[in-house]
Amino acid sequence: MAVILHEEFKVERNDYSNAGKISSRVKDFLKQIGVNPKTLRRIAVACYEAEINLVIHSDGGMVYMDVMDDGSIQLTFEDVGPGIPDLEKALTPGFSTASNEARNLGFGAGMGLPNIKRVSDGFDITSSPEGTTLKLSFTDRNE
Amino acid sequence: MNKRSVVSYTLDQCVKCLKCVKACPSSALSMIDNRIIVSDERCLNCGKCISACHNKGLLAPGSTLSDIDNYDYTVCMVPSALTSNCASKAEAEQLFHAIKLLGFDEVVDISAVEGAVMNENYRLADELSSTSVIASFCPVINRLIEYNYPMLLNHLAPLNYPSEIAAKMIRERLKDHGHVGIFNLCECEARLELAKYPYGNQQFETDHALATVDILPDIQRNMESGSQPLSLSRRGLQSCNPALMKQRPDYLIADGFDKSISILDLAEFDLLKSFKLLYLFPCFNGCVGGHLLFGNSYLARNNIHELVDLHNDNEIEIPFEYLYTEETAITKEEKTSFIEKVNFFNKVNQQLELLPGYDCSACGMQTCRIMAEEIVKGNRQLIDCRILAAIKEDPHEHKKSD
Numbered sequence: 331m332a333v334i335l336h337e338e339f340k341v342e343r344n345d346y347s348n349a350g351k352i353s354s355r356v357k358d359f360l361k362q363i364g365v366n367p368k369t370l371r372r373i374a375v376a377c378y379e380a381e382i383n384l385v386i387h388s389d390g391g392m393v394y395m396d397v398m399d400d401g402s403i404q405l406t407f408e409d410v411g412p413g414i415p416d417l418e419k420a421l422t423p424g425f426s427t428a429s430n431e432a433r434n435l436g437f438g439a440g441m442g443l444p445n446i447k448r449v450s451d452g453f454d455i456t457s458s459p460e461g462t463t464l465k466l467s468f469t470d471r472n473e
Numbered sequence: 474m475n476k477r478s479v480v481s482y483t484l485d486q487c488v489k490c491l492k493c494v495k496a497c498p499s500s501a502l503s504m505i506d507n508r509i510i511v512s513d514e515r516c517l518n519c520g521k522c523i524s525a526c527h528n529k530g531l532l533a534p535g536s537t538l539s540d541i542d543n544y545d546y547t548v549c550m551v552p553s554a555l556t557s558n559c560a561s562k563a564e565a566e567q568l569f570h571a572i573k574l575l576g577f578d579e580v581v582d583i584s585a586v587e588g589a590v591m592n593e594n595y596r597l598a599d600e601l602s603s604t605s606v607i608a609s610f611c612p613v614i615n616r617l618i619e620y621n622y623p624m625l626l627n628h629l630a631p632l633n634y635p636s637e638i639a640a641k642m643i644r645e646r647l648k649d650h651g652h653v654g655i656f657n658l659c660e661c662e663a664r665l666e667l668a669k670y671p672y673g674n675q676q677f678e679t680d681h682a683l684a685t686v687d688i689l690p691d692i693q694r695n696m697e698s699g700s701q702p703l704s705l706s707r708r709g710l711q712s713c714n715p716a717l718m719k720q721r722p723d724y725l726i727a728d729g730f731d732k733s734i735s736i737l738d739l740a741e742f743d744l745l746k747s748f749k750l751l752y753l754f755p756c757f758n759g760c761v762g763g764h765l766l767f768g769n770s771y772l773a774r775n776n777i778h779e780l781v782d783l784h785n786d787n788e789i790e791i792p793f794e795y796l797y798t799e800e801t802a803i804t805k806e807e808k809t810s811f812i813e814k815v816n817f818f819n820k821v822n823q824q825l826e827l828l829p830g831y832d833c834s835a836c837g838m839q840t841c842r843i844m845a846e847e848i849v850k851g852n853r854q855l856i857d858c859r860i861l862a863a864i865k866e867d868p869h870e871h872k873k874s875d
Contacts, residue, residue: 334815350742357741363814367623371741374624378742401811 335363335397341381341409343390352393353378356405363397366470372449373403373468379442380407380464386432388412388462402469404452413459421447477672478516479533479665480523482509487530491834496525498730499620504837515620519613519730519755520662520764533662533765535684536671538691541576544654544680548643549577550636553584554660554713554760555685556705558768561779566703571695575688577656580701583639584709585789590635591712592788593796595719597630598750605725605745606630608752610712612663614733617755622737628751631798634667635712638795640678656681658688660713660763661756685765706787710777713760715752717777723747728754728762820849828858835859 337359339352357374365373377393384391384407391409398404414420423444426433447453452467478501493509494502501515502522509530511522523531541547549572559565573580590610598606609615609629618625640655647653657679659665666672668682711717715728725748727736733753739745756762762770809817824845831841836858838844847853856862 334812335819353742354738359818361621361623363818364809364811367626371624371743374741375743378744397815399812 331402332399333396334399335359335395337395339393339395341384341388341391341393343385343388345385349382349385350378353381356393356395359395360397360403365403369403369468369470373405376446376449376466376468377405379446380405380466383407383442384409386428387414391461400469402451402467405466405468407464407466408461409463410461411459414455414457414462417455417457476513477666477674478511478513479518479662479672480511480516480520481532481534482511483530483532484508486528488528490527491837492525492527493522493531494834494837494839496521497839498734499617500839500843503839503843517613517616517620518663518666521730523662524764533665533684534671535659535665535687536656536668536681538575538683538688540670540681541654541656543652545651546579546647547577547654547656548579548581548647549573549575549656549658549683550581550583550639550643550679551658552636552660552664552713552760553587553705553709554763555658555766556582556584556780557710557713557761557773557776558766559780560772560776562703562705562781563700565705565780566700567696567698568692569701569703570699571692572658573701574695574698575691581639581643582703582705583635584706585787586639586642586709586791587635587712588706588708588710588787589789589791590632590638590796591708591718593632593791594630594750594752597632598724602749604628605740605748606750607740608632608750610634611753611755611760612666613661613755614753616663617733618737622741624741625737628740632796633798634664636664636667637678638791641795642791644678654680656683658683658685660685660760660766662764664763686767689767704787705781706789707777707781708786708788710781714774714777715754715759716774718752723749724752725750726752726754728759729757730755817849821845824848824855827855827861829860831860833860 341352353374356377360370360373381393388409389411394406396404419425421443450466451469454465456463487509489507491504494504498519498521499515499517501512503510520533523533551569556565559568569580594608605628607625607628609632618629636657643655644653657668659682665682665684666674668677668679669675670681715726718726725736725745727733733755736751736753740751758770758774761773825842828841828845836844838847844853844858848855
């Protein structure tokens with residue numbers, strides 16, 4: 331499987347005013363290459379959640395979008411810390427460590443990671459104090 | 474849906490200012506060989522280019538009154554958006570009479586049908602509470618979703634346009650009147666496409682779409698020469714006017730193109746789940762702000778109190794088969810494969826790197842990305858970029874900074 335389209339975007343820590351812009355660009359890119367709307371819907375939802383996670387919880391990082399030659403799409407979210415102390419808890423619906431600042435803005439309901447997992451076809455997360463890497467993949471589900 | 478833009482171009486009025494090219498929200502306009510070309514595939518019929526033009530270089534013409542002669546019996550439908558321009562009920566009654574004097578056998582107010590369609594939108598929103606329903610009364614929003622928001626297609630209410638429902642009911646009622654011609658007096662550019670003529674969309678029940686501004690002088694001449702009794706529907710008049718619609722915390726009612734776009738963008742991320750109904754008017758002040766109307770749309774918001782008897786709703790029941798469209802899933806014909814599309818996209822990105830990125834439109838394309846696409850398609854060359862051409866002539870003056 332080879333990468334046929336690669337894009338990368340930088341996410342700044344606590345940059346609330348630009349939160350969501352990367353997801354919009356990813357969405358626009360994928361629309362232009364004609365990704366199936368139902369698959370794209372799942373990608374959009376996951377990408378937005380994950381991007382917001384980076385803004386709220388991480389010290390900043392990168393988002394990579396890769397389109398593979400078999401039509402599948404991979405999104406990678408890589409941050410530089412501080413890591414997720416208890417991954418199992420983070421994957422529990424309703425569990426949230428978001429600051430009041432974030433909650434006041436309507437984020438941090440504790441559904442981020444569980445939601446992302448639900449809508450993606452491949453889900454892999456590793457975390458240490460040096461950083462967290464979330465790898466998602468999407469293929470057409472013939473819905 | 475027959476995809477044809479209602480925008481037509483008049484070369485001798487054009488001063489080549491490119492305002493229309495820049496104004497288009499869907500990059501449908503370009504200037505090629507000093508002429509504006511409107512892409513039928515991209516145009517939303519939103520009328521933004523026509524509003525942007527200061528020189529009457531662009532127009533959206535409707536059918537003409539001479540088309541009345543082709544029928545045994547003719548009916549003119551008047552939408553609420555137009556009636557709302559009247560400051561009093563007496564004025565509205567004069568307006569209907571004045572329209573009739575243009576040569577129609579009947580002038581029909583369709584506000585009751587519009588009200589019924591709005592009610593059905595409300596009902597659908599409550600019934601399908603798990604997902605937000607997007608009201609589908611506006612052809613611009615429907616095209617926009619079809620072209621740019623395919624993820625939201627299944628949210629569109631599968632309802633017919635009010636003018637179409639009214640036309641079907643009129644046709645049924647007048648089936649013994651010979652060759653009946655049904656005309657719709659349109660408040661905006663987009664509604665001009667919802668008829669057989671002048672844009673050749675044979676699937677519609679309405680025969681002719683008339684642009685209100687075009688026949689306004691004829692109407693004005695006939696004002697104050699009589700009146701036709703009216704019983705307008707309050708709900709119908711409300712349905713074309715976002716300021717007067719039913720306000721509920723789970724209804725999102727918005728007017729203006731940019732606001733509508735921002736709502737569709739958020740809906741794609743599934744961030745508006747808490748709203749049952751999205752009612753989007755791309756025109757400011759809703760349909761009463763339609764570009765083909767005369768008058769002041771802010772004032773039109775308040776006329777409703779003069780126009781309707783608050784105790785008489787004039788509600789009508791419309792059979793389901795009239796209300797609902799036959800659900801035809803819109804499937805785009807894919808001529809190119811996924812790999813070909815990605816390759817094209819990558820090539821466009823390569824060209825884009827070479828262009829200055831000012832999106833100045835001087836080459837006639839709206840943005841550098843559109844230009845890059847045209848270069849990859851072979852229709853244009855890099856040197857057609859005015860800025861690159863200037864740098865080539867005088868490399869010392871212009872340096873592209875990275």
